[in-house]
Amino acid sequence: MVKSSFVSLILSILYIASTATSASTTSSSASAANFIKASCTATTYPALCVQSLSLYATSINQSPRQLIQTALAVSLDKAQSTKTFVYKLTRFNGVQPREKAAIKDCFEEIDDTVDRLAKSVKELKSMGSSKGKDFQWHISNVQTWISAGIDR
Template sequence: MAKASLFLTLLSAACIVATATSTSASSPSSFIKSSCSSTQYPALCVSSLSVYASSIKQDPHELVQTALSVSLNRTETTKAFVAKCNRFRGLKAREYAALKDCAEEISDSVDRLRRSLKELKLCKGKGEDFTWHISNVETWVSSALTDESTCGDGFAGKGLNGKIKDSIRAKMVNVAQVTSNALSLINQYAAKH
């Protein structure tokens, strides 16, 4: 009887440990880490999405939507920053031209990311409709990434040294990295359908 009782106790303990292990292995945080591991900037991916773990849960569509929303929010913040920089007095002609071009590029990027978010909402189920909508999302996010890179490139070279160049390039690098991660997650999502 004591052996049977000990056996049942050990079996119960093993079940509890197995359940706890499988629950933690399939938690929203693990899902985010696993999904982000194949992006170009995995640490940034995890840090930017982990705060939304409770809403992402383990839903690939919600993960992609959240990643796109994060990219859009950061791009809009950077757009506002570029607009403020355009109002600075004493800018060199080349700085002003680079800021003007950057403002156009970042505005296009915001527009494409907004369209992508709307289009992503139509990506339900499988089949030709899904393929059409996700292809549009991939194209627009890729174009937004190109716009962001073009803005940053406009501040390259020695003719534009200083705080504005450093500030804008740092913001554009961050925005481009977040957008790159979103695109990678979108591609993963598309490949699984």
């Protein structure tokens, strides 16, 4: 559920950002907050999106690229925390073998998600100031890795 909601959040934001033609930049935190709210309306969980990204409004400003990078970084952080939590569950004594197997499967899924999110963050950082087709290519890579996380 958590993995799915964060991946849906990221895919929705990537879609918005990749189709945006321009974004005016302003230092007003109200404008930045409105930009985040407007961007989050297209996500599966808009309230979670706004809650997760509002703390970063001043750094996001009204930049689709910064919105993507921040959303991915926040998602990666949450996924890593979830991975740590589930790993601790695998160490509980007294867990039935069937339950232990389910927890192990869950851990592997989350581990794959962390890996794909980390690749996505790295891809966005390496794209520099790419524009046009280069920008779309990088975004396509990110969308592919995140989509793979959903399909698992």
